[in-house]
Amino acid sequence: MAASPSLLSWFGIVRLGLVQTALGAVVVLTTSTLNRVMVVELALPAMLPGLLVGIHYALQVLRPRLGYGSDLGGRRVPWIIGGMAVLSGGGVLAAMATALMGTHLMTGIALGVIAFILIGIGVGAAGTSLLVLLAKRTAPARRSAAASIAWIMMIAGFIITTATAGQALDPFSPLRLVVVSSVVSAVAMLLTLLGVWRVEGATAGAPAAAVPHRSSFRSDFLEIWNEPQSRRFAIFIFVSMLAYSAQDLILEPFAGSVFGMTPGETTKLSGVQHTGALIGMILVPVINALVPQWRTKSTQWIVAGCVASALALICLAFAAIAGPAWPLRSCVLLLGVTNGVYAIAAIGAMMNLVGAGHENREGTRMGLWGAAQAISFGIGGFVGTMASDLARLLLSSVPIAYATVFVAEAALFVVAAYLVVRMARPVRAPGSELLLAAKQGA
Numbered sequence: 129m130a131a132s133p134s135l136l137s138w139f140g141i142v143r144l145g146l147v148q149t150a151l152g153a154v155v156v157l158t159t160s161t162l163n164r165v166m167v168v169e170l171a172l173p174a175m176l177p178g179l180l181v182g183i184h185y186a187l188q189v190l191r192p193r194l195g196y197g198s199d200l201g202g203r204r205v206p207w208i209i210g211g212m213a214v215l216s217g218g219g220v221l222a223a224m225a226t227a228l229m230g231t232h233l234m235t236g237i238a239l240g241v242i243a244f245i246l247i248g249i250g251v252g253a254a255g256t257s258l259l260v261l262l263a264k265r266t267a268p269a270r271r272s273a274a275a276s277i278a279w280i281m282m283i284a285g286f287i288i289t290t291a292t293a294g295q296a297l298d299p300f301s302p303l304r305l306v307v308v309s310s311v312v313s314a315v316a317m318l319l320t321l322l323g324v325w326r327v328e329g330a331t332a333g334a335p336a337a338a339v340p341h342r343s344s345f346r347s348d349f350l351e352i353w354n355e356p357q358s359r360r361f362a363i364f365i366f367v368s369m370l371a372y373s374a375q376d377l378i379l380e381p382f383a384g385s386v387f388g389m390t391p392g393e394t395t396k397l398s399g400v401q402h403t404g405a406l407i408g409m410i411l412v413p414v415i416n417a418l419v420p421q422w423r424t425k426s427t428q429w430i431v432a433g434c435v436a437s438a439l440a441l442i443c444l445a446f447a448a449i450a451g452p453a454w455p456l457r458s459c460v461l462l463l464g465v466t467n468g469v470y471a472i473a474a475i476g477a478m479m480n481l482v483g484a485g486h487e488n489r490e491g492t493r494m495g496l497w498g499a500a501q502a503i504s505f506g507i508g509g510f511v512g513t514m515a516s517d518l519a520r521l522l523l524s525s526v527p528i529a530y531a532t533v534f535v536a537e538a539a540l541f542v543v544a545a546y547l548v549v550r551m552a553r554p555v556r557a558p559g560s561e562l563l564l565a566a567k568q569g570a
Contacts, residue, residue, distance in 0.1 A: 187248025215250025404464020
């Protein structure tokens with residue numbers, strides 16, 4: 129019988145977080161920089177990059193199947209490395225496709241579709257297995273801090289990549305775009321290899337032959353869906369992420385329309401929100417460390433994050449009505465902090481819940497939740513902008529239209545908080561042991 133693998137040290141958690149940094153680096157370049165190049169330098173409709181990025185989100189429905197594949201062998205590192213290789217290749221291909229659009233538009237678009245399919249599959253394979261590995265190899269008391277470290281490192285990947293790539297791309301040329309993308313992908317692969325080197329070892333997981341026989345992916349997925357807490361958590365993730373992401377694409381237009389801010393000022397406003405999110409993500413593990421008894425309050429942390437996010441959105445609704453006299457930056461900072469608390473608490477709970485329920489189903493279970501998160505995030509921006517446009521058509525006042533959308537998003541967060549409370553209730557059905565896992569230190 130194989131020995132149990134040792135738990136990760138703090139250094140090991142940070143090293144594994146390098147994979148999140150690598151993921152963030154490739155994704156932000158393909159979803160942000162290439163988006164700008166298509167719209168500004170190539171003067172293409174904004175709908176084109178929107179549809180390509182939408183393909184990346186749509187492919188996240190494969191996360192449960194990809195997680196199931198890693199369950200079969202009991203090892204996650206091969207899926208992380210393979211997923212990052214596919215993602216990195218897709219990133220380079222996306223840059224080549226964008227460069228090609230300048231001279232051969234339809235060929236470039238066709239190549240871009242293939243590239244974003246690869247990006248979606250790569251993110252799903254690497255991201256799902258990474259979270260499972262981090263959850264299984266981290267002590268319960270450290271999981272909230274581990275989640276914070278991983279996500280902060282991912283945001284660091286966003287920041288470092290956009291700053292360095294932005295400088296390297298000037299003066300812009302299609303060739304320079306491909307070269308910069310290739311370098312970013314190569315560095316991402318190197319960080320991934322450093323992050324997962326010897327992290328599983330020879331004792332990680334059971335040999336494939338020892339894993340219980342599964343009739344099919346469908347039967348495994350249905351087993352997990354029939355776990356009441358697992359199903360409820362997936363629904364909670366979908367609803368809360370819809371509220372979380374719906375304001376992304378309307379915050380800057382709102383600040384410009386109602387507060388008269390310039391494009392530069394609204395960009396800085398988004399920076400205020402991201403700063404707040406970082407503060408919120410750091411706040412949870414710091415308080416847990418200072419007040420040990422709070423480590424077992426994962427449900428309360430999630431509810432507090434959702435309710436506080438709802439209040440921050442109500443603050444923005446009042447800002448829309450009050451106009452320029454309202455302290456908008458303070459409201460946006462508050463929204464960032466509360467969103468950060470919600471996000472890190474939910475991820476910590478996800479890491480605790482993934483090992484509960486039916487054994488050897490961690491990848492499939494994490495894939496279900498990851499798919500719910502990605503799909504909800506993918507449609508959230510569209511729903512937010514559509515709701516804003518619809519409210520402007522039906523209401524005579526632009527400020528009231530924005531206020532109505534913010535209130536609707538706040539209501540979604542309240543519904544999400546209710547779903548968490550309901551999820552925490554004891555359930556006498558297969559999968560009810562998830563309640564015990566949720567009460568462990570997130």
